Amino acid sequence: MDNSEQSKGKLKAVLQALLVTFLWATSWVLIKIGLENIPALTFAGLRYFIAFLVLLVVFFRSGQHKSIRSLTRRDWLILIALGLVFYTLTQGTQFLGLKYLPAILFSFLLNFTSPVVALMGIPLLQEKLTRLQWVGMGFFLVGVVVYFYPIGIQAGMALGVAIGLFSMFANSVASILGRFINRAGNLEPLTVTVVSMGVGAMALLGSGLLVEEMPRLDISGWGIILWLAVVNTAVAFTLWNRTLRTLSAAESSMINNTMLVQIAILAWFFLGERPTVQEWGGMGIVVVGVILVTLRRDKVVTEEESV
Secondary structure (H helix, E strand, C coil), X not given: CCHHHHHHHHHHHHHHHHHHHHHHHHHHHHHHHHCCCCCHHHHHHHHHHHHHHHHHHHHHHCXXXXXXXXXXXXXXXXXHHHHHHHHHHHHHHHHHHHHHCCXXXXXXXXXXXXXXXXXXXXXXXXXXXXHHHHHHHHHHHHHHHHHHCCCCCCCCCHHHHHHHHHHHHHHHHHHHHHHHHHHHCCCCHHHHXXXXXXXXXXXXXXXXXXXXXXXXXXXXXHHHHHHHHHHHHHHHHHHHHHHCCCCCHHHHHHHHCCHHHHHHHHHHHHHCCCCCHHHHHHHHHHHHHHHHHHHCCCCCCCHHHCC
């Protein structure tokens, strides 16, 4: 392949990756709208269970279902743990947190994941941080201070912030688990996703049906759920993995990190959430910090970092 074809391939992959992050960013707006009529846990459970069914069809048609036979007991335990942590806990609390917090603030809290994962990776994965990553940590902390200064949480938001921080921590643990699985390299990405999503989605949907009333969904409600499940989860994940064949981990990470700004813009237009100049500045510094933290990451970005 000559340089011209490589450049076109790279540009196509970048545009596809940006499309995926845009779809993931719209999820926050659609979730906020859907939460007006759909209970949070049931909403999240329906989204990921339907997405699991769609991916299950792809799984069988591609022939990758045969890999299930080679899974060891240890593999099953790790995949079940990943499913419960990433889908049941992380996604369940994300939907629940968005019920109490503005989309921009919740997205901002979720960006703590990259620095937390980097720090957790030191003892758990023996992945030392580079000087550039420590500088990124500094930028990240400065951005957080700028965003929240003077430090204080508005009345009624304390519960939402607590849920958001728990969701971020669960997302960080899921990222460590996902990185541990991918680093071993013995399991196909689609196998990891289908098994973990199936386990997590069923537990999440079951929890929602146990503690929440079954909603009476109208056409718009089902439309939001199906769009989130099919387009923003099944299709977007498949397209994202295709871009990973061309883009490096650093390039994918940087594109993924544009979501904070995309969510802020979408929430401004569609939800009426208007950040102050100071908050925009804080988000900008945080984005720089997150990029520096992930820039030297020698791992593939997986769905654990998506929405």
